Amino acid sequence: xxxxxxxxxxxxxxxxxxxxxxxxxxxxxxxxxxxxxxxxxxxxxxxxxxxxxx
Numbered sequence: 001x002x003x004x005x006x007x008x009x010x011x012x013x014x015x016x017x018x019x020x021x022x023x024x025x026x027x028x029x030x031x032x033x034x035x036x037x038x039x040x041x042x043x044x045x046x047x048x049x050x051x052x053x054x
Contacts, residue, residue, distance in 0.1 A: 034040050042049040
């Protein structure tokens with residue numbers, strides 16, 4: 001199985017070079033971010049709470 005992206009070294013980069021990366025954010029990602037940042041606001045973590053907001 002191949003790597004999901006190429007490794008680029010700083011010295012090999014050129015001005016104007018671009019790279020596009022995509023990731024689907026999953027529930028585990030949101031929880032991990034909340035744990036790391038301390039942002040445990042229920043609007044981010046609770047579907048039930050979020051549905052009651054505008």
